[in-house]
Amino acid sequence: MELLDSEGVEGFSMRRLAARLRAGTMSLYSYVETREDVLDLALDAVMGEIALEDEDDVDWRAALTRRIEQSRQVMHRHVWITTLIGTRPLIGPASLARSDRFYATLARAGLPPLELNAAVNTLFAYVHGFVAAENVWRSTVTDPEHEAELRRQVRRHVLAHADRYPALAREADMTDGDADGGFRRGLDIILDGIEARLAA
Amino acid sequence: MELLDSEGVEGFSMRRLAARLRAGTMSLYSYVETREDVLDLALDAVMGEIALEDEDDVDWRAALTRRIEQSRQVMHRHVWITTLIGTRPLIGPASLARSDRFYATLARAGLPPLELNAAVNTLFAYVHGFVAAENVWRSTVTDPEHEAELRRQVRRHVLAHADRYPALAREADMTDGDADGGFRRGLDIILDGIEARLAA
DNA sequence: CCCACCCTTCGTACGCCGTACGGAAACACC
DNA sequence: GGTGTTTCCGTACGGCGTACGAAGGGTGGG
Numbered sequence: 001m002e003l004l005d006s007e008g009v010e011g012f013s014m015r016r017l018a019a020r021l022r023a024g025t026m027s028l029y030s031y032v033e034t035r036e037d038v039l040d041l042a043l044d045a046v047m048g049e050i051a052l053e054d055e056d057d058v059d060w061r062a063a064l065t066r067r068i069e070q071s072r073q074v075m076h077r078h079v080w081i082t083t084l085i086g087t088r089p090l091i092g093p094a095s096l097a098r099s100d101r102f103y104a105t106l107a108r109a110g111l112p113p114l115e116l117n118a119a120v121n122t123l124f125a126y127v128h129g130f131v132a133a134e135n136v137w138r139s140t141v142t143d144p145e146h147e148a149e150l151r152r153q154v155r156r157h158v159l160a161h162a163d164r165y166p167a168l169a170r171e172a173d174m175t176d177g178d179a180d181g182g183f184r185r186g187l188d189i190i191l192d193g194i195e196a197r198l199a200a
Numbered sequence: 201m202e203l204l205d206s207e208g209v210e211g212f213s214m215r216r217l218a219a220r221l222r223a224g225t226m227s228l229y230s231y232v233e234t235r236e237d238v239l240d241l242a243l244d245a246v247m248g249e250i251a252l253e254d255e256d257d258v259d260w261r262a263a264l265t266r267r268i269e270q271s272r273q274v275m276h277r278h279v280w281i282t283t284l285i286g287t288r289p290l291i292g293p294a295s296l297a298r299s300d301r302f303y304a305t306l307a308r309a310g311l312p313p314l315e316l317n318a319a320v321n322t323l324f325a326y327v328h329g330f331v332a333a334e335n336v337w338r339s340t341v342t343d344p345e346h347e348a349e350l351r352r353q354v355r356r357h358v359l360a361h362a363d364r365y366p367a368l369a370r371e372a373d374m375t376d377g378d379a380d381g382g383f384r385r386g387l388d389i390i391l392d393g394i395e396a397r398l399a400a
Numbered sequence: 401c402c403c404a405c406c407c408t409t410c411g412t413a414c415g416c417c418g419t420a421c422g423g424a425a426a427c428a429c430c
Numbered sequence: 431g432g433t434g435t436t437t438c439c440g441t442a443c444g445g446c447g448t449a450c451g452a453a454g455g456g457t458g459g460g
Contacts, residue, residue, distance in 0.1 A: 013446065024410035026448075035447065086286040086332045089340050091354050096365055104367035115385065116371060122326065122386035125333065129325030132286045132332075140289050154291050165296055167304035171316055185315065186322035192396055193389030213417065224439035226419080235418065 001042055001078065008139065009039070009080045036088075043084045044092030049074045051098040060109035061191055067101065068127055068187060075131040079139055082132040110199040119194050126190055130183055201242055201278065208339065209239070209280045236288075243284045244292030249274045260309035261391055267301065268327055268387060275331045279339055282332040310399040319394050326390055330383055 003020055004012050014035050018025040032038055050071050057063035075081050090099075102120045111119055141147040162169040203220055204212050214235055218225040232238055250271045257263035275281050290299075302320045311319055341347040362369040 014448080015446075018410095026410050026412095026450095027408080029448070030408065083283070083286045086283045086336065089336050090333075093357075093361075093364070096354075096358060096368060100365040100368045103371050107367055107371050113371060118382050118385035118389065121330065121333070121382060122389055125326050125329030125386065126322065127325075127329070128332065129327070129329030130321065132328065133290075133321070133325065136286065136289050154296075157293075158296060161293075164293070165300040167307055168296060168300045171303050171307050171313060182318050182321060185318035186325065189318065189322055189393030189397070190390055191393075193391075193393040196392055197389070214419080215417075218439095226421095226439050226441095227437080229419070229439095230437070 001045060004042055004080045005078060009083050012039075012080075014038075039084055040088055040092065043081065043088060043090070044094045046074060046078050046081050047090065047092065047098050048094035049077075051094050051101060060105050061195070063105050064102070064123070064191065065187065067105075068123060069183075071098075071127050072131050072183060075127070075135070076138075079135045082128065082135045085128050086132070106194070111194065111197060112199060115194075115197050119197075122190060122194075126186065130186065134179060201245060204242055204280045205278060209283050212239075212280075214238075239284055240288055240292065243281065243288060243290070244294045246274060246278050246281050247290065247292060247298050248294035249277075250294075250298050260305050261395070263305050264302070264323070264391065265387065267305075268323060269383075271298075271327050272331055272383060275327070275335070276338075279335045282328065282335045285328050286332070306394070311394065311397060312399060315394075315397050319397070322390060322394075326386065330386065334379060 003017055007016070014028055015025050017038070018028055021028075028038075032041075050067075053067065053070060057066070099120065102123065103116065106116055106119055141150055158165050158168050203217055207216070214228055215225050217238070218228055221228075228238075232241075250267075257266070299320065302323060303316065306316055306319050341350055358365050358368050
């Protein structure tokens with residue numbers, strides 16, 4: 001995971017991993033069948049970092065919010081995770097444990113079984129999708145100056161073709177720096193929708 | 201895109217692309233700087249397929265629903281797209297055009313500017329996240345028998361460790377085959393949340 | 401004390417990849 | 431026909447994942 005954190009998925013190779021472990025490359029294959037297996041394990045290890053926290057709040061909304069914001073933090077710590085999520089199913093033990101926590105909280109809140117699946121899937125899709133966009137941006141831009149430059153570039157393109165993107169040119173706030181607030185607002189939208197579906 | 205559709209991102213190589221075009225490998229580099237550029241173009245091309253539809257319904261909810269379900273369909277047609285989305289920013293012309301449509305619809309519906317960004321981001325995160333999970337599953341399983349087998353396997357693991365996954369063992373419907381319905385339900389959750397935020 | 405066995409470690413090699421470099425071929429113009 | 435230019439691509443380099451099998455060290459029996 002240190003190697004993944006510092007080099008990303010595409011910079012992660014069996015040779016480099018072996019070098020960092022002071023081992024021959026092929027020695028790794030006594031513990032693991034393919035490189036893909038290593039990535040499977042790394043993915044589940046991150047999910048394990050998320051599943052840790054345990055105590056279930058009285059307020060289901062507070063509990064979910066906390067858990068989800070913690071998911072986002074962990075996924076920021078390991079930027080590569082979002083590209084792995086789009087590549088392999090989340091069926092490791094730690095991934096299932098994480099699912100379990102969400103199911104438990106929502107079931108206890110009184111969500112009918114039919115809606116349960118949908119709610120959990122929606123929350124997961126939201127976190128994964130949102131953080132994926134964030135992480136892509138983070139790993140595309142290299143430094144703050146580059147970031148500002150890229151933003152200006154997009155903004156200029158939009159304004160130069162205001163006929164093609166009328167609404168964007170009029171409404172969009174390209175300078176939006178408040179990612180945390182944006183995440184929270186989207187989460188509240190979803191939680192409101194869920195709340196409306198609690199057993200009447 | 202034909203090559204990507206049939207071989208996926210990791211099976212897509214400059215050599216294979218050149219072969220399919222009856223050209224030398226290095227000839228490609230007169231039109232494109234790196235392989236990454238080709239993938240950028242492919243991503244934006246898919247976004248172009250989504251942006252196509254134009255007429256804006258009277259009912260903003262119907263319009264958004266239609267556009268989003270069409271997004272999902274297109275992303276099913278090109279399974280590789282979800283892995284690309286987690287890799288590169290959505291700032292090509294077609295991607296911006298797609299964003300523009302969503303901004304336009306929601307602004308016209310009367311969503312206050314502050315919520316506008318959050319709503320669009322939430323909708324995108326949801327579609328991308330949801331379809332990513334679907335596509336991962338689709339490309340992991342090879343045939344219906346394999347799919348059923350894998351589902352049984354996960355279910356068995358959960359039941360065998362019911363102490364670790366109490367809620368999953370109790371509540372989760374592993375056999376859930378109704379992906380379309382689930383997607384629709386999650387979308388309705390979000391749209392309800394957005395509706396609650398329309399200018400009072 | 402020696403030998404036979406097994407298990408872990410890893411050196412070598414193969415076929416793939418992206419792409420830098422520079423030569424060959426085709427074409428345009430005088 | 432000659433000359434400059436543009437398009438095309440053959441070759442080669444360094445990296446990758448991993449199959450194969452040899453080397454080395456530890457363990458037990460005689």
